Amino acid sequence: MKRDQLTATILKETNLKNRFLDYVQVDTQSVEGSETFPSSLKEKVLGAKLVDELKSLGITDAEMDENGYVYAKLASNCGNKKRVAFIAHMDVALDCAGEGVKPVLHENYDGSAIKLNAGIVIDPEDSTELKQCIGDTIITSDGTTLLGADDKAGVAAIMSMAEYLLKHPEIKRPEIRICFTPDEEIGCGVDRINLEKVDADFAYTLDGGFPYEVNYENFNAFSAKVTFKGISIHPGYAKDKMVNAIRYAGKFVDLLPKTMSPERTCGREPFIHPVGIEGNLEEAKVSMILRSFVPEDITREENIILNIIELLKSEEPRLQVTPVFKESYLNMYEVMKDHMEVYTYVEKAIEELGAKPDVEPIRGGTDGARLSFMGLPCPNIFAGGVNFHSQKEWVALENIALASAVTVKIVENVVK
Ligand SMILES: [Zn+2]
Known part of the structure; x- marks a missing residue:
């Protein structure tokens, strides 16, 4: 698939691969009907790890609150005061085994069916996006669990964006906010979000599928x-x-x-x-x-x-x-239609990467819909994964880097 040079640079200059492999191995399956918030206290293990990692990248303003939400701020380096947030969820779906994920790398993918344990086969005839990823590094589970690219690909893409921007102070950026949420998969992802801590004018969730999906409408x-x-x-x-x-x-x-x-x-x-x-x-x-x-x-x-x-x-x-x-x-378009500049930043970002956004109405909900109605316009962008909530879930490493490249371009465009 066609990708800009920036994608390769992000892959080379940031710790994207290891961080993604690391995140998927932390069990963060949310639990329906739980008495606690987050629904599984294990989600906080990943939250704490992400705060440490943000701090080690040089983002001092990073914390996890008592509900397991991670908030971080990366200050503007050019006086631009616009505040843009990037959001991804840390939990994984409960419809499929999700504990003890063992990621498997299929390097330099040759276009054939991918055979995993337990007779699981990911066939390019069913999962046709595979045909666009020949030569890429495909990441799957070992076939006994889901992978958790939904939405750890989003978390990893945002983290690599922060790492890349800190390594490239010559890139002018506005006020950047990062938020990682628990319990999206049980529909509670923004139940206890603190919008004062998110502290943004507009936001993007990185929780979509294959490039170059973008959504600003939902059911x-x-x-x-x-x-x-x-x-x-x-x-x-x-x-x-x-x-x-x-x-x-x-x-x-x-x-x-x-x-x-x-x-x-x-x-x-x-x-x-x-x-x-x-x-x-x-x-x-x-x-x-x-x-x-x-x-x-x-x-x-x-x-x-x-x-x-x-x-x-x-x-x-x-x-x-x-x-x-x-x-x-409700359909976030009701809010988005008065804030289409938020979408325009993504459209321009993707065009600058030499592609066209694949705008699809979501036949479902998204945390961004609720956030939009809470006053934070928030479309959704692809994070790379395919076959969510299943043992056949897969992602091309290059496509996570591509999602990260889109966020870097959005940052540049907000300043322009
Ligand atoms: Zn998701």
């Missing part, structure tokens, strides 16, 4: 829970008396539009996705998530649900149905 996300209340009675004497909530919950799910499901949609298409069903004949509940890029589609989805409810109630007037809709997160 509007709502949840819906519909409760069906029936009438319970001894089945032997139930004729014309029983109303079985299970039957109506089942019927409700069956009437949801099948073309509007995650398995049948892509791009900008919205969906309604049933994620849970529970109950007995007296009471049954169906949980769903609603997703769309425009608010009008959420209203449309809510109306679809309400219409099905009306239909079922007209069929069985004794049935009681209660829907509850709740907002989860």
Whole structure:
């Protein structure tokens, strides 16, 4: 794949490779339903290590707070007072084994299928991005765990940016802020972030996939829970008396539009996705998530649900149905559209590296969405990895360096 000279220079002049290999071997899997913050106290082990490393690079203003967030400041060297933050998350996903990661290097990759332990094969026919990485150093796990490039590639890229800028004081930089967060994978990545400590005008998360992905749009996300209340009675004497909530919950799910499901949609298409069903004949509940890029589609989805409810109630007037809709997160574009200069810095950075940004709306959420609504506009940039949350996760070392090069170019452009 095409990469600018800066990428090779960062790879040569910074400790990128060793630091990435080091980070992935620290177990930082977050834990769903934990009582503590961060959800796994092991995340703080990496946090403490990162603070030490920032200090050894010469960044004296670096600390980890009691919640496991790492904050660091690198002062401007040219009087430019703009404050730009780079953010990555330290935890790794829990959908896949994530403890005891043993990274494997496949140097000078030849384009063939990569065979790992436990019969895991990363085939360039499925993972087509591999074809663009011939000659690169591909990093995988040994096949028994995920790798954790999501998002330790982002952490390593930001750390190497800091190292590179400190080695090159001739590069004019604004006020730079660094923040490493815990618990992104369980949706709590910014729950306890201290924006005063982040201390920035705008920010970038480095949590995207393959080059040159950039995102400034994500789903509007709502949840819906519909409760069906029936009438319970001894089945032997139930004729014309029983109303079985299970039957109506089942019927409700069956009437949801099948073309509007995650398995049948892509791009900008919205969906309604049933994620849970529970109950007995007296009471049954169906949980769903609603997703769309425009608010009008959420209203449309809510109306679809309400219409099905009306239909079922007209069929069985004794049935009681209660829907509850709740907002989860919103499309960051609502904020970004008034701050597009934040995106323009990335676009220019990538163009200066001889490429074009691959702008994609995220069919999911991002910490940057919540940060944007908290007043910190925050698009997302690739960190290099592919096949997140799986034993087939991989990253080309050169692409982590490329992400780092993009951040260096952003820094330059903010000053210009
Ligand atoms: Zn991530």
